Amino acid sequence: xxxxxxxxxxxxxxxxxxxxxxxxxxxxxxxxxxxxxxxxxxxxxxxxxxxxxxxxxxxxxxxxxxxxxxxxxxxxxxxxxxxxxxxxxxxxxxxxxxxxxxxxxxxxxxxxxxxxxxxxxxxxxxxxxxxxxxxxxxxxxxxxxxxxxxxxxxxxxxxxxxxxxxxxxxxxxxxxxxxxxxxxxxxxxxxxxxxxxxxxxxxxxxxxxxxxxxxxxxxxxxxxxxxxxxxxxxxxxxxxxxxxxxxxxxxxxxxxxxxxxxxxxxxxxxxxxxxxxxxxxxxxxxxxxxxxxxxxxxxx
Numbered sequence: 116x117x118x119x120x121x122x123x124x125x126x127x128x129x130x131x132x133x134x135x136x137x138x139x140x141x142x143x144x145x146x147x148x149x150x151x152x153x154x155x156x157x158x159x160x161x162x163x164x165x166x167x168x169x170x171x172x173x174x175x176x177x178x179x180x181x182x183x184x185x186x187x188x189x190x191x192x193x194x195x196x197x198x199x200x201x202x203x204x205x206x207x208x209x210x211x212x213x214x215x216x217x218x219x220x221x222x223x224x225x226x227x228x229x230x231x232x233x234x235x236x237x238x239x240x241x242x243x244x245x246x247x248x249x250x251x252x253x254x255x256x257x258x259x260x261x262x263x264x265x266x267x268x269x270x271x272x273x274x275x276x277x278x279x280x281x282x283x284x285x286x287x288x289x290x291x292x293x294x295x296x297x298x299x300x301x302x303x304x305x306x307x308x309x310x311x312x313x314x315x316x317x318x319x320x321x322x323x324x325x326x327x328x329x330x331x332x333x334x335x336x337x338x339x340x341x342x343x344x345x346x347x348x349x350x351x352x353x354x355x356x357x358x359x360x361x362x363x364x365x366x367x368x369x370x371x372x373x374x375x376x377x378x379x380x381x382x383x384x385x386x387x388x389x390x391x392x393x394x395x396x397x398x399x400x401x402x403x404x405x406x407x408x409x410x411x412x413x414x415x
Contacts, residue, residue, distance in 0.1 A: 118376055120361075126373030129353075129364060134406040136377065139395075140177045143169075145257075146397030147345075148234070150190040150198070151387030158387055158395055159198070160402065161187050164256050168200075171402060186251060186258040189234035189291075189345070189383075193274075194241050201232035203251025203258030208232055208243065208272065221272050221279050227264040231257075234291045234345060234383075238298060242327060243272040244282060246289035250309050269303060271327060282329055287315055291345035291383065295352050295367070296412040299323055302335060302354060304343045316342040318356065318365075336369045345383030345397075349409040355394065357381040362396065375405060386411020 119130050144164035151158055157172035159180055168187055170180040185205035193199055198211040199220075206229045207222035220243070222229055231251025236244050248267045251258035269283040269292070283289075283303070290304035301321045307314025320335035336343075341359020348354055352367040361377040362384060379399035387393050391411040396403040 120374035120376060122374070123370070123372045126364065129373065129407060129409055130375065131406055131408055136375070136403055136405045138401055138403050139171055140169075140402045141400060143400050143402070145382065145399065146402055147188050147383050148190040148201070149383055149385040149387075149395050149397055149402075150192060151385055151391075151395065152192070152196075153387070153391075154196065158385075158402075159190060160383075160395075160397060161190070163188055163203075166204075169402075177402075188251065188257075189232070189245070191235045191237050191243075193237045193243065194239070199235050199237060199243060201235050201245060203231040203233075206231060206252070206261070208235065208245055210274075220274060221270075221277075224265055224268075224270070224279055224281075230263050230265055230267065233289070236292055236294060238294060238327075240327070241274060243274065244292060244301070245270055245272070246286075246292055246303065248286075248288040248290060248306070248309075250288065253309055282327075283321065283332065285332075287311075291343065291357070293347050293354075294323070294412075295348055296350055297352075301329060302346065302348075304346070306342050306344065318343045318346070318354070336365050336371070338363055341380055344381075347385055348412045349386070350412055351409065352412075353409070355384060355386075357383055357397075362394070375407075377403065 143162040147161040149160040167182040168180040185202035187200045189201040191199045208220045210218045230249040233246045249263040252261040269289045271282040288306045290306040292303045317337040318335045321329035322331040344357045346356035354365040356363045362375040364372045383397045
């Protein structure tokens, strides 16, 4: 199967031999944070070092959604369909209202500024979960050098009462995250210290209680080559993860099933399209996509 690496025979049913990897747009500095808007049939994603959020659709092609936004990285939608965004430079989580106005949801914890929120998901109860490593304030390339005031935490924000709690605080560099389809598990990438010679890098998984508390942290899978940055689950609970050589598909038990090979590092991805069976990939300086034979877990 050209373009695929089959680790387990069952992976052959996950991909389509006549569905090629397509390049949708090129010329970005570093793509990140893809999020699909099914009601508008369009994708939004960040061109992070260029400090702009891009819009792509099959009929409309590529355009700038907004620019000079504080180096936004990860995006998600809340349960009302509003855009949630992580800003490196402004060190905050914001929400774009349906009328286009922007509301700052959170920018500090216990009186100290957040680091540089990186990736974000919204649970079915409306709570917003995000990672806050210092990556975006360690260089001028993705936000601008600033002093870190807090540890690299994973947070849970409840917009109903405005409460912000540390969901897990024993990370060196929390990064991408996603819930399993039944929300009984939370997967979080640990990408370590940015300038460490041998950074700690793997995907962790937590059990999620009925009260939203995390327990039983453990290593789920170590991606190689490269690292797991952003990832999503399909309807069956398999994890489709970014990696240095493409997309790695990992079953709920933590075993690698197979790979979709790409010409450069994948930073993040999301499912979209009419049936949530088109996988959109942020591949270094390009936006790419491929149709697969699995559907992404329903989010909004």
